[in-house]
Each structure stands twice: as C-alpha cells, then as structure tokens.
Amino acid sequence: MLSELDLSAIYLTFKLASLTTLILLIISPPLAWWLARSKLFFRPFIESLVALPLVLPPTVLGFYLLLSFSPDSYFGAFWIQLTGNGLAFSFAGLLIASVIYSLPFVVQPLQSAFVNLDKNYLEVASTLGFSSIKTFYKVVFPMTLPSFIIAGALGFAHTIGEFGVVLMIGGNIPGETQVLSITLFDHVETLQYEQAHLLSISLLIFSMTLLILIYGVLQQRQKRLNDA
Amino acid sequence: MMPNTSLVFSLRKEMLFDFVAEVPSTGICAIFGDSGAGKTSLVRALIGLDDKFVGSVIFNNTVWQDNNNFVKTEDRQIGMVFQEPRLFPHLDTLGNLTLANNKNSLYSIKSLAKLLDFENLLDKKTMALSGGQKQRIAIARAILTAPKLLIMDEPLSSLDAHSRALLLPFIKTLAKQIPILYITHSMQELFYLASNMLLINEGSIEAFGDPQKLFIDPKLSLVKHAHSGLLLNVENLYWDKIHAMLQGEVDGQTVYIVMDKPTQEQTLQIKVESKDVIIATQQFSHSSLQNCLNSQIEQIEKISASHILLTLSLGKQKLLAKITLKSLQQMDLKIGQLVFSYIKAVSIIGDRP
Numbered sequence: 001m002l003s004e005l006d007l008s009a010i011y012l013t014f015k016l017a018s019l020t021t022l023i024l025l026i027i028s029p030p031l032a033w034w035l036a037r038s039k040l041f042f043r044p045f046i047e048s049l050v051a052l053p054l055v056l057p058p059t060v061l062g063f064y065l066l067l068s069f070s071p072d073s074y075f076g077a078f079w080i081q082l083t084g085n086g087l088a089f090s091f092a093g094l095l096i097a098s099v100i101y102s103l104p105f106v107v108q109p110l111q112s113a114f115v116n117l118d119k120n121y122l123e124v125a126s127t128l129g130f131s132s133i134k135t136f137y138k139v140v141f142p143m144t145l146p147s148f149i150i151a152g153a154l155g156f157a158h159t160i161g162e163f164g165v166v167l168m169i170g171g172n173i174p175g176e177t178q179v180l181s182i183t184l185f186d187h188v189e190t191l192q193y194e195q196a197h198l199l200s201i202s203l204l205i206f207s208m209t210l211l212i213l214i215y216g217v218l219q220q221r222q223k224r225l226n227d228a
Numbered sequence: 229m230m231p232n233t234s235l236v237f238s239l240r241k242e243m244l245f246d247f248v249a250e251v252p253s254t255g256i257c258a259i260f261g262d263s264g265a266g267k268t269s270l271v272r273a274l275i276g277l278d279d280k281f282v283g284s285v286i287f288n289n290t291v292w293q294d295n296n297n298f299v300k301t302e303d304r305q306i307g308m309v310f311q312e313p314r315l316f317p318h319l320d321t322l323g324n325l326t327l328a329n330n331k332n333s334l335y336s337i338k339s340l341a342k343l344l345d346f347e348n349l350l351d352k353k354t355m356a357l358s359g360g361q362k363q364r365i366a367i368a369r370a371i372l373t374a375p376k377l378l379i380m381d382e383p384l385s386s387l388d389a390h391s392r393a394l395l396l397p398f399i400k401t402l403a404k405q406i407p408i409l410y411i412t413h414s415m416q417e418l419f420y421l422a423s424n425m426l427l428i429n430e431g432s433i434e435a436f437g438d439p440q441k442l443f444i445d446p447k448l449s450l451v452k453h454a455h456s457g458l459l460l461n462v463e464n465l466y467w468d469k470i471h472a473m474l475q476g477e478v479d480g481q482t483v484y485i486v487m488d489k490p491t492q493e494q495t496l497q498i499k500v501e502s503k504d505v506i507i508a509t510q511q512f513s514h515s516s517l518q519n520c521l522n523s524q525i526e527q528i529e530k531i532s533a534s535h536i537l538l539t540l541s542l543g544k545q546k547l548l549a550k551i552t553l554k555s556l557q558q559m560d561l562k563i564g565q566l567v568f569s570y571i572k573a574v575s576i577i578g579d580r581p
Contacts, residue, residue: 120314123277126301127308128328128373138327142318 006199008175009183016091016179017159020098024106024155025148027099029136032107036114051108053101062168065097069169089171094179097169098159106155113147114140146218153214157207235377235409239273239283239293245431247273251424253288253377253407256400258418258439260411260450261428267411268311270428271379274409275308276301287377307375307406309383313362315354321365322350325372332374334405340368345394360391367395371402378402379409384417396420419459419497444539444546446529457501460545465494479543484518485574498574502537505549506570509559519571523547525563528556540569 002010035047053061069087070076079087087093117140125135141148163181170177172186180203187196238248247270251257259267273281276292276299285292292299315324325337341347344364349357354365363383370378380399384392399408400421412418418425418439427435427442429449435442443450443458462476462483467490474485476496485498511520526546527539536556540547547569561567 120310120312121316123301124308124310124314124316126277127275127306128369129302129305129330131302139316143316145318 002198002202003195005174005178006183006195009178009180010202012091012175012178013160013180016094016098017156019095020102020159021106021152021156023095023099024102025152028103028106028110028151029141029148032110033114033136033140035107035111051104054104058101058162058164059168061101062097062165065093065100065165066169069093088169089173089177091176094166094170094177097165098162101162101165102155102158105158106151109147109151109154110144113144117144146221149214149218153210157210160203160207233288235274235285235287237274237283237285239270239281239285241269241273241278241281245269245273245281247428247433249426249433249436251409251426251436255423256403256408256410256421258410258412258422258425259428260413260418260425260439263413265428266431267413267428268381269431270426270433271308271381271409271411275306275379276304305374305376307370307373307378309363309367309370309378309380311381311383311385313359313366315357315362315366315369317355320351320353321346321357324354324365325350325369328369328372330372330374333372334374335368335371337368337372340371343398344368358388359386360388363387364391364395367399371406375406377409378406379411381411382413383410385412385414415453415459416497419461440544440546444527444548446527446537457499457504458546458548459497459499460542460547461495462498463495465491465496467491478521479545481521481542483521483571483574485576487576496576498576500547500571500574502548502550504572504574505540505547506572507538507549507551507555507559507561508568508570509565511568512570515570517570517572519574521547521569521571523567523569525561525565525567528561528563540567542569 031050035043035050066088067073068075069079071080071086076087079085079092083092085092087096121139121143122135125139130138161181162179163185166177166179166182170179170182172178172182180199184196184199184203187193187199233253234250235253236250240246245266247266259270261267269278272278274285274292279298281293284294286294287304290299291297292304315321316327319327322337325340329337335343337350341350344367346361346364346368349361349365354362357365367380367383383399384395387395396417399410402408403421410417410421412421422439424437425439425442426433427448427450435445435448435450442448443453445451460478462478462485465474465476468475468484471484474487474491476483476485483498485496506517521542523540523542525538526541527537529537529539530553531537531550534553536551536553538549538551538561540549549569
C-alpha cells in the first residue's frame with residue numbers, strides 16, 4: 001500500500017500541477033497572442049526566453065532560480081518584504097519555478113493556434129464592433145479551444161514530471177516541497193523497490209488515462225466538425 | 229455647422245492607390261470597376277482594415293482617419309458584408325446572429341429570418357449551409373449591428389437564383405434606412421440598385437455620378453462596357469393576350485417584348501445591344517419591325533475605322549446605336565437631329581437582375 005508520505009507527496013504534486021496550470025492558462029494566452037502577432041524587433045528575444053526551459057538542463061534553471069530566491073537577491077528580498085517568508089525551499093518558490101519551467105509547453109501550442117487562426121474571422125469581429133476582449137472570448141477562444149486543452153494538459157503533465165528544478169530549489173520537505181518524483185527517487189535510493197513500483201505504476205496509469213481522455217475528446221470534436 | 233451627410237475621403241497607398249471622392253451617405257452608391265481595379269482595396273481602407281493607407285476619411289462629420297487620428301474598425305459602426313460569408317464556424321446560425329445583435333438594430337433576428345427566408349436554419353451549424361444561405365445570414369448579421377453605413381463587397385457574385393431574387397429587392401428597400409456602398413462588377417445589379425456610382429479604374433476614382441450618365445460618357449473607361457449596349461427600364465407593363473406579348477413603356481413610348489408567359493411585375497429591365505438598333509430618318513411603313521422609338525442624337529463618336537457609335541436620347545433614358553461610317557455619311561446625321569430608332573431584338577434582364 002501507499003504510505004502516508006506517498007499520499008501526501010501525491011496530493012502535493014497534484015496541487016502544484018493544478019495551480020501551475022491555472023496560472024499558466026491565465027498568463028500564456030496574452031503572451032502567446034503577442035508572440036503570434038507582434039512584428040517588433042525584439043520579439044525573437046522574448047520568444048527565445050520563453051522557449052529556454054525546453055533546451056536548458058533543469059538543474060541550470062534551478063540553480064539560477066535558487067540564486068534569485070536567496071534573500072540576498074533583489075527578487076528574494078522583495079518577496080520576503082512582501083510576504084515575510086523566504087522563497088527557497090517553499091511551496092511558493094516551487095510554484096514560481098514550475099510556472100517558468102512549464103511555460104513553453106503552454107505558450108507554444110497556443111501561439112501556433114493563434115498564428116494559424118484565419119484572420120478573416122478577426123476582421124469580421126472588428127466589423128461587428130467587437131472589442132478585443134469580446135473578440136478573444138467569443139471568437140478566438142472557442143475557435144482554438146482544442147489547443148487550450150492540449151496546452152493545459154501538457155503544462156499539467158510536465159509539472160507532474162518535474163524533477164531537476166525541484167531538486168535544486170525545493171529540497172525535500174514532506175508536505176511542503178516533497179513531490180512525487182522526489183519521493184520516488186528516495187524510495188529507489190533506500191532500495192524500497194516495492195514502494196517505487198507502486199508509485200511508478202500509479203503515475204504511469206494516471207498519465208496514460210489523462211492523455212487518452214484528452215486525445216479522445218479532441219478526436220470526437222474533430223469528427224463532429226467533419227460530419228457537419 | 230450644417231449636418232453633412234456624406235462620406236468624404238482622400239486615401240493613398242504608396243504608388244498603388246489614390247482614392248479621392250465625396251459621396252452622399254444616402255441610398256445606394258455602387259462601386260464599379262474591373263477586377264483588380266481596386267474596389268476591395270478602397271473599402272478595406274474606408275473601414276480601417278488596411279492601415280497602410282494615408283490620408284483622411286470623414287463620415288457624416290465624424291473623422292475616422294486623418295493625420296493624427298485613426299478610429300479602429302470596431303468603433304466606426306460600419307456593417308460589412310464580405311464577398312465570402314465568413315460566418316463563425318463554432319456557432320450555429322442563431323449564435324452568429326445573437327453575437328452581432330445590437331439593441332438599436334432596426335430589425336430583429338426574427339424579422340430578418342422571415343424576410344431573408346432562413347427561419348428553418350436558425351438551429352443549423354453554419355458549415356452545413358449552402359453558399360446562398362450563408363450569405364443571407366451574413367447580410368442579416370451585418371444589419372443586426374445597427375450600422376451607420378453598410379458596405380457590401382460583391383455579395384451576390386456567387387449566389388443561386390433564389391438568394392439573388394430574395395436579396396436584390398431587399399437591399400434596395402434597406403437602403404431607404406441605411407446608406408449602402410455596394411461593390412459590383414455586374415451592370416445589371418448596378419442599374420437595378422444604384423442611384424450613384426463611383427467608377428474605379430487602375431487604382432483611382434475615375435468618376436462619380438449617375439450610372440445612366442456615366443455609362444455613355446465617351447471620356448470614361450466605362451465606354452467599352454457600354455459599346456455592347458445599355459439597359460432600359462420598361463414601366464407600366466401590360467400583357468397583350470391576343471398577341472401573347474408584353475407591352476410596356478420606355479420614357480412614355482410603347483415597346484413590345486416577346487415573353488413566354490405573362491408576368492405580375494410592373495417594371496422590368498431590358499438590354500438593347502447597340503448592334504441591334506437601326507436608325508432611320510423616316511418611319512418604315514412596310515416592315516416586320518415592331519419597336520420604334522422617337523429619339524434625338526446626342527453624341528456621335530467614331531469607335532473604329534469603319535464604325536460609329538450614336539448616343540440617342542429617349543427622354544430620360546439613353547440608347548446606343550452602332551452604325552457604319554458609310555451610313556452616317558449617306559444619311560448625313562447630325563447632333564441634335566430627331567431620328568427613329570428601330571430595335572431588332574432585346575434581351576430580358578428580368579424584373580430584377
């Protein structure tokens with residue numbers, strides 16, 4: 001059976017992944033929209049910055065985050081002033097790190113959906129007198145909904161699988177920063193293979209189910225659109 | 229300041245386009261020209277979809293664009309019907325209409341559905357509809373936004389007969405309430421709908437005015453369309469049972485038109501090709517020709533080495549006749565002379581184009 005420590009790690013991981021996904025689904029659409037539409041010269045720079053977590057070893061990202069979380073850095077000091085708590089080895093720190101780490105997984109599907117969105121519909125929206133906000137909610141969002149689902153799923157799944165960054169900045173505090181991947185690593189380190197198996201297979205089944213559900217829904221939608 | 233009901237613009241884009249005109253914002257003004265002349269570019273500039281145009285646009289005293297201002301498309305209160313319907317694919321018909329519906333609209337969704345015959349399509353996904361059905365809904369959608377100006381870009385160019393027959397009289401009636409700019413390259417639509425036209429040629433506005441007058445102006449590029457013939461409006465139609473022919477009047481003069489069956493309509497348009505008009509200085513007493521119109525020569529223009537185009541006034545309407553140089557000289561025709569114009573054949577455009 002899963003131990004209490006395992007269950008607490010599972011709960012923490014899901015809480016982290018859910019909050020991360022939620023934050024990402026709020027900040028990514030405007031960012032992706034800007035990246036899809038902007039013709040400004042520094043756009044490639046911002047685009048690269050967003051994509052960095054894809055190519056950088058998570059430990060490198062974790063290292064820099066750790067430095068910026070320290071009370072000696074401007075950001076770390078500012079955070080302490082704001083909240084009274086340090087960021088390193090805290091859930092809040094983990095959340096900020098996860099948002100940065102999973103950002104490209106949410107931004108990129110949205111950006112490509114926005115690029116491919118037929119501009120004719122945006123023109124229609126403006127001739128119908130829609131504000132940008134109304135155009136986004138009534139036209140862009142429903143027309144690119146599948147990409148939002150994929151983006152959210154990828155962001156969620158990627159956060160669950162996070163290891164390197166957590167290792168650098170999260171430490172291993174049960175109930176606060178001890179996530180699934182770390183717990184699993186601990187089990188293997190201490191040769192508790194049975195526990196490791198149990199945790200791994202649960203995670204595997206969960207991930208597979210999530211992906212089948214999402215791709216199934218998308219396929220149904222595609223079929224409905226084709227039928228019509 | 230007097231309330232100024234007009235659309236005044238001066239718009240340029242690089243060396244490509246230079247549009248300057250003042251158009252009254254009442255009734256239907258057609259934007260007419262060949263493909264590629266710049267008709268669509270002009271309306272895109274007018275509604276603010278192409279910000280590469282510099283210059284000014286003023287609509288009923290409201291500045292839409294000048295050197296310092298650029299009102300966004302969504303704030304110009306323009307209704308736009310694009311060439312292709314562009315209905316939102318994720319919504320059904322009613323969803324598309326509801327999204328556009330403005331409380332100040334002259335028409336309700338229900339009344340438009342009835343007028344444009346799509347009541348039974350309200351719950352249908354738009355992707356399943358035919359081109360004509362989609363375009364009728366797109367027109368309803370544009371009207372529902374309560375526009376101050378409606379712009380239509382060849383809305384009927386690819387539609388079925390049912391949709392055209394429904395839309396043309398509707399558009400004509402609608403123009404009594406909302407001013408309409410109507411892009412077309414169909415002479416029939418132009419003559420049926422428009423009281424004014426902007427003639428676009430090679431990226432600029434060549435002329436503005438009454439279509440009937442512009443079509444016979446030899447200085448304009450339009451003349452090549454007109455060479456083949458002009459449209460005439462026939463009024464006071466009456467079905468002559470004995471001879472099984474339609475009788476009607478062109479500027480008060482009687483004409484007979486061969487038709488397979490009686491019509492209920494009061495007016496119709498006919499096209500008279502310039503090669504089908506015979507000019508005579510005396511009335512024929514023994515001929516099978518039925519239609520003879522008293523007319524006055526307004527213009528004599530040489531259009532080729534051997535041929536002359538005569539512009540003939542019938543009163544309000546005009547007729548063109550293509551005759552040979554030899555005939556002109558033999559008959560000694562002069563401007564202002566009264567002649568008889570015999571019409572060999574007419575083609576029926578129908579009660580509406």
